[in-house]
Amino acid sequence: MNNFRKKLPGTPYFFWSVLFIIIPLCMVFYYGLTDKSGAFTLENIIAIATREHSKALWLSLLLSLIATVICLLLSYPLAMILCSRKGGQHSVIVFIFILPMWMNFLLRTLAWQTLLEKTGVINSILSFLHLPALNIINTPQAIVLGMVYNFLPFMVLPIYNALAKIDENVINAARDLGANPAQVFFKVTLPLTVPGIISGITMVFIPALTTFVISNLLGGSKVLLIGNVVEQEFTQASNWHLGSGLSIVLMLFILLNMIVSAIFDKDGEGSVL
Amino acid sequence: MNKKLIDLQHITKSFDGQMILDDLNLYIRENEFLTLLGPSGCGKTTTLRILGGFETPDQGHVIFDDQDITKLPPNKRQLNTVFQKYALFTHMTIAENIAFGLKIKNKSKSYINDKIAYALKLVNLEGYGSRMPDSLSGGQQQRIAIARAIVNEPKVLLLDEPLGALDLKLRQDMQYELIRLKNELGITFIYVTHDQEEALTMSDTIVVMNQGYIQQIGSPEKIYNEPENAFVADFIGDSNIIGGTMIEDKLVEILSARFPCVDTGFGTNRPVDVVIRPEDVILSSPANGRLTGTVTHLIFKGVHYEMEVTTPDGYEWLVHSTGMYPVGTQVGIDVDPFNIQIMHKPASEDEEAVKIDE
Amino acid sequence: MIKTAAKKFYVFLIFLFLYAPIATLIVLSFNASKTRAKWGGFTTRWYVSLFRNDAIMNALLNTLTIALIASLTATVIGTIACIAIINMKKKSRAIWMGITNIPMLNADIVTGISLMLLFLSLGLKFGYGTILLSHITFCIPYVILSVMPRMKQFNTSTYEAALDLGAGPVYSFFKVVLPDILPGVLSGFLMAFTMSLDDFIITHFTKGAGVDTLSTKIYTEVKKGIKPEMYALSTLIFVTVLILLLLINKAPADKKQKA
Numbered sequence: 001m002n003n004f005r006k007k008l009p010g011t012p013y014f015f016w017s018v019l020f021i022i023i024p025l026c027m028v029f030y031y032g033l034t035d036k037s038g039a040f041t042l043e044n045i046i047a048i049a050t051r052e053h054s055k056a057l058w059l060s061l062l063l064s065l066i067a068t069v070i071c072l073l074l075s076y077p078l079a080m081i082l083c084s085r086k087g088g089q090h091s092v093i094v095f096i097f098i099l100p101m102w103m104n105f106l107l108r109t110l111a112w113q114t115l116l117e118k119t120g121v122i123n124s125i126l127s128f129l130h131l132p133a134l135n136i137i138n139t140p141q142a143i144v145l146g147m148v149y150n151f152l153p154f155m156v157l158p159i160y161n162a163l164a165k166i167d168e169n170v171i172n173a174a175r176d177l178g179a180n181p182a183q184v185f186f187k188v189t190l191p192l193t194v195p196g197i198i199s200g201i202t203m204v205f206i207p208a209l210t211t212f213v214i215s216n217l218l219g220g221s222k223v224l225l226i227g228n229v230v231e232q233e234f235t236q237a238s239n240w241h242l243g244s245g246l247s248i249v250l251m252l253f254i255l256l257n258m259i260v261s262a263i264f265d266k267d268g269e270g271s272v273l
Numbered sequence: 274m275n276k277k278l279i280d281l282q283h284i285t286k287s288f289d290g291q292m293i294l295d296d297l298n299l300y301i302r303e304n305e306f307l308t309l310l311g312p313s314g315c316g317k318t319t320t321l322r323i324l325g326g327f328e329t330p331d332q333g334h335v336i337f338d339d340q341d342i343t344k345l346p347p348n349k350r351q352l353n354t355v356f357q358k359y360a361l362f363t364h365m366t367i368a369e370n371i372a373f374g375l376k377i378k379n380k381s382k383s384y385i386n387d388k389i390a391y392a393l394k395l396v397n398l399e400g401y402g403s404r405m406p407d408s409l410s411g412g413q414q415q416r417i418a419i420a421r422a423i424v425n426e427p428k429v430l431l432l433d434e435p436l437g438a439l440d441l442k443l444r445q446d447m448q449y450e451l452i453r454l455k456n457e458l459g460i461t462f463i464y465v466t467h468d469q470e471e472a473l474t475m476s477d478t479i480v481v482m483n484q485g486y487i488q489q490i491g492s493p494e495k496i497y498n499e500p501e502n503a504f505v506a507d508f509i510g511d512s513n514i515i516g517g518t519m520i521e522d523k524l525v526e527i528l529s530a531r532f533p534c535v536d537t538g539f540g541t542n543r544p545v546d547v548v549i550r551p552e553d554v555i556l557s558s559p560a561n562g563r564l565t566g567t568v569t570h571l572i573f574k575g576v577h578y579e580m581e582v583t584t585p586d587g588y589e590w591l592v593h594s595t596g597m598y599p600v601g602t603q604v605g606i607d608v609d610p611f612n613i614q615i616m617h618k619p620a621s622e623d624e625e626a627v628k629i630d631e
Numbered sequence: 632m633i634k635t636a637a638k639k640f641y642v643f644l645i646f647l648f649l650y651a652p653i654a655t656l657i658v659l660s661f662n663a664s665k666t667r668a669k670w671g672g673f674t675t676r677w678y679v680s681l682f683r684n685d686a687i688m689n690a691l692l693n694t695l696t697i698a699l700i701a702s703l704t705a706t707v708i709g710t711i712a713c714i715a716i717i718n719m720k721k722k723s724r725a726i727w728m729g730i731t732n733i734p735m736l737n738a739d740i741v742t743g744i745s746l747m748l749l750f751l752s753l754g755l756k757f758g759y760g761t762i763l764l765s766h767i768t769f770c771i772p773y774v775i776l777s778v779m780p781r782m783k784q785f786n787t788s789t790y791e792a793a794l795d796l797g798a799g800p801v802y803s804f805f806k807v808v809l810p811d812i813l814p815g816v817l818s819g820f821l822m823a824f825t826m827s828l829d830d831f832i833i834t835h836f837t838k839g840a841g842v843d844t845l846s847t848k849i850y851t852e853v854k855k856g857i858k859p860e861m862y863a864l865s866t867l868i869f870v871t872v873l874i875l876l877l878l879i880n881k882a883p884a885d886k887k888q889k890a
Contacts (some may be wrong), residue, residue, distance in 0.1 A: 005737070011715075020749070020764065020768040021734060028745045028748060082642070096646070101826075101828075102868060103865050104846060104848055106846055108850045111651075113667070115591075143688050173372070174362070175346065176325060177348075177353065180348055183377060192362075207739065213832065216853075217853065240748065250741060254736060
């Protein structure tokens, strides 16, 4: 009786997650592994190997990897600088990175068009400074920029949290035992923030890999990513079977990422929140 | 006497305009077990951090082995620290924790392995090398923190309230362990604590600090038996600190009763503070005492009874005695002359002994 | 000295990068020219015409009500679920936290199409309701992940003490447990609200014809050109939120200083 009462509060969530998380995922697999007549087939998955699809997938992987690396390289020093500031500023820092989300994500990304255009703000400034113009609008570079812009906070926050958690005396202990600043960083600080880094990579890589909006808005219609292919199969071609099949391929990458993060972050310490 | 190993000269340090240490002068001899004792905020930890190299003093010099190391970073100093709450590297095994300093000094593998085995044996944790710090109890983690520091063969070990997070029994065990370690290693220990009992048990020398000033330096016996001012008397053990008048040499008046004592040189009819330890108060029948009072509280403490005796003028005496007097009993109070410690009254308001905040 | 200056400059550059598009949008909201490309002089007329644009006002209303209902529902379901999860054995707890993580870790596009397939096969009419169900689904994990750490810190004996003193489980929850985990609940709610408000991808797949949130409305406008009223509206939302959050942030800071 007691046991039952303890579990009772979980019931709504239990039903909710079965109905809206697990069953829908099963349906993606069902559609992905059948054809229009309902017969089992691997064709929708093998379809990733066609020239058009594999090109989109490779480009997506390349761009999202580049964006993830750039985010990591930008975020780590930033998080360290923010962390070295004294006082309980945690909420302020979270606030600064969450605030942009209150301006619509599509509008913010579109604003980059205005900034990047041939006669846009950035080029006006560059020509004023007599610097060569930046012509990256409607190119893969612009897409990478859009990815970095949109997902940077998801890299900064987990790394910042991981850094903030490190006891100052642990760093002092390393110095005390003879480590110079570089040794302190590589032997103590960096290993202790691995959960944050892994969590950050997940939070940037997955949405970047699967985006179709950023490529639509900043890549013109010239650049096709795997996300665009899937989206078109669902909204324009209405070929749910093929769209689902390609989604399963995407989920393989997501699963791979989850396994990697589970290995590095056993206690689920790295978190944005 | 051993030679001076460390000399702190005119150390001044303030944070955000608040003075933490004001012209502190202190030397530490080789092989000494020196304890910095005081309430929180007295500057003891800052002193230790200046020694470790984690803070730079605003003014003054730190001389170590005749060398000025004031501006030397921590990684270049021949001292090691055992931190409050251990500060172990949670991403490394115990063995890797202990090997940390040695690997940085590029010691050979066999040397490192020998040292790990030696250190684990020294702290009675043989066979724990491959465990992770999280799987150890607080006391065990503390020993690893000590082992991690001493394998580097420092000339001085700095200990920052290392037993603060442990429970009473464990703390007592670790006190003996630390004394044993110090004797085996033959190095200097500088120990920071706010626990006066810990300080009395382990130290060769105690430095009592308050509000950035050194109040008294001396052996545990000296600090306990002959506190130099009311702060030290109050901080070290329980005491009755009573305002009195020095009538003449070797005679003091307390609460309008005259007590013979052994102190001289205070002048005649001068106001003084009188310190009497609770275990030095002798209770007897009212007729045999110099003062009479009523027992107002009684607690059994195991080794002795703790009583509160209120004299007619309202002063509450703290008394430790093996004899038991029930609440309400009229008793006489007496004190042996050599157990009465006379102290100068603070000359100004400014010098007034400060309240202890813990 | 040079080092700190370099650090400050670096932080400044990153913030410039983050906020430059926002500044751009705010500037555009005062642009008299209807096209993005050209500055046609200063005007505030978009702020006036905005309130007469029914399509935008409708989308705004949908966005706000969906975000509010979805995040509130998610907060209730999520917080209650936390109580159950914390009482579970280690293994089932891990399974449930894993399930909770699926919408967080999975790509939005996959979550979107999976829900779309579900609603199709259930024969639901795509519209306000399907958007709401989807939003609740992806909001719950944010609540659980921010309440859970608080719940773990919570000392169960406090709850047991309340029971011991004669309070019922529900009363004890509201009087003892909830106040303690409240910061987590609130931040979970805010997080969920923000995510719902900013979502485009999942809404894109689960909305029906005729129903629009601001996101989907903007997306359909991209090809034709964004209406300047949109810039005015997002500027208003941004400034409102900024002021609100500044006020919230200032309040506890004052308290801290007094303490």
